[in-house]
Amino acid sequence: MVTAMAKRLLCLLAALCLALPAFSGCGGKDEKKGSSSAPGASSQVVRATPSPVPVQMAKAVRVKADDGLNIRSAPSTDGDILGLAENNSLLPLLVDKASEGWYQVEYEGKTAYVSAEFAEIKEITLNEYNKLRTGNTSSSQNSSEPVDDDPGRKQVSSTSSGLSSQTPSATQEPVKKPNDEDGE
Numbered sequence: 001m002v003t004a005m006a007k008r009l010l011c012l013l014a015a016l017c018l019a020l021p022a023f024s025g026c027g028g029k030d031e032k033k034g035s036s037s038a039p040g041a042s043s044q045v046v047r048a049t050p051s052p053v054p055v056q057m058a059k060a061v062r063v064k065a066d067d068g069l070n071i072r073s074a075p076s077t078d079g080d081i082l083g084l085a086e087n088n089s090l091l092p093l094l095v096d097k098a099s100e101g102w103y104q105v106e107y108e109g110k111t112a113y114v115s116a117e118f119a120e121i122k123e124i125t126l127n128e129y130n131k132l133r134t135g136n137t138s139s140s141q142n143s144s145e146p147v148d149d150d151p152g153r154k155q156v157s158s159t160s161s162g163l164s165s166q167t168p169s170a171t172q173e174p175v176k177k178p179n180d181e182d183g184e
Contacts, residue, residue, distance in 0.1 A: 058129035060090040061103050065118035075102035075113040082112055092132040096121060106133055 063069045063085045071091070072079035085091060091105040091114065098116035105112050124132075 056126040057123050058126050059093040059096050060122050060124050060129060060132060061093050061105055061114060061119045062122045063087055063089050063091070063114070063118065064120055069114050069118045071105070071107050072113045075100060075104070079113060082107055082110075085114065090122065090124070090128075090132055092129055093121060108135070109133075 064087065066087050068084040068086050070081045071083040071085055073082055074080070091107065091112075093103060094106055094111060095104040101116050102113045103116050103119055103121075105114055130136075
């Protein structure tokens with residue numbers, strides 16, 4: 001009886017070994033057709049779709065003063081006037097909340113201030129922001145020449161990027177300073 005039982009067990013084991021590859025889908029390749037010999041097997045290529053790269057944003061201050069806005073060295077009308085930003089020009093914003101009515105901006109690589117009353121925050125791309133910070137505009141001029149009435153004062157004009165530095169020459173009329181009473 002032991003031999004008959006051993007033969008059956010051996011046959012069952014052999015049948016299981018032959019059937020296992022068919023059930024697991026691990027059939028061999030048919031050399032002539034190049035396809036899997038397992039029934040119903042298909043080869044699919046799964047391609048990953050790249051995710052869109054999010055655009056990084058930054059903030060700038062847009063000037064909202066018809067006569068321009070003084071750029072100051074301190075957050076006060078007592079601060080030295082560093083320049084004049086024309087209406088609709090942009091300045092890179094350093095702190096996105098006004099402090100006691102003043103926005104902290106960057107002007108010529110230094111911290112400066114403009115009155116929040118005459119400015120609004122605008123969201124721009126990081127690329128635009130970096131261009132504002134570097135002053136990378138085609139109309140930038142050499143600003144090392146002092147002006148007779150106010151040395152070092154520059155005017156920020158409205159251009160396609162919203163920022164350029166201009167220094168009036170000694171033969172031009174000096175830029176008028178807006179009244180200090182209105183908070184500029």
